[in-house]
Amino acid sequence: MISGVMNRRKLLLTAIAVAAARSRARAGNGTIQVTVENLTFTPAKVEAQIGETIEWTNKDPFDHTATVDGEWEVAIPVGEKGLHLVTANDTGKYYCRFHPNMQGQIKVVT
Numbered sequence: 041m042i043s044g045v046m047n048r049r050k051l052l053l054t055a056i057a058v059a060a061a062r063s064r065a066r067a068g069n070g071t072i073q074v075t076v077e078n079l080t081f082t083p084a085k086v087e088a089q090i091g092e093t094i095e096w097t098n099k100d101p102f103d104h105t106a107t108v109d110g111e112w113e114v115a116i117p118v119g120e121k122g123l124h125l126v127t128a129n130d131t132g133k134y135y136c137r138f139h140p141n142m143q144g145q146i147k148v149v150t
Contacts, residue, residue, distance in 0.1 A: 071095050074144065076104050076116055079136075081144035088126040088146055096122045105137040106144065113137065 070092045075082045077099040088094060098104055098116040106114040106122060111129070116122035124130075128148060136142035 073097065076100055076136075076142075079139055079142055081106075081142060084143065085145045085147065087149045088130070089149060090126055090128050092126045094124045094126060094146065098122070103138060104142065106134045107137045108132065108134045 070089075072086050072088055072092060072094045074086065074094060074096045076096050079100065081096070086094065094106075096104070096106055096114065096116045098118055098120055101118060103118055104116040106116065106124065108130075112124065114122035114124050126146070126148060130146050131148045133143055133145050135144070
């Protein structure tokens, strides 16, 4: 019986930790925060609603972009932020035009 209670408690704590990690990227004002550092987008995968803003903050010593070929590109200069207003068509992958190995993903949810 005690083992079952401990397992349920562990599952609940794990679920809470996962939910907290997902919400850390969300600023609470409809803005999703993504950090650009060490040639990485963190978090690499975000879920966003139409009308929310994704805000990339560049902590690297060189410029980056968030690029979806043929659709849009956000410049993210050194030490600055780049913004993108989420639309219904934004589900998919993006990358940095200067560093193509840097990739992120947006999933539009309702």
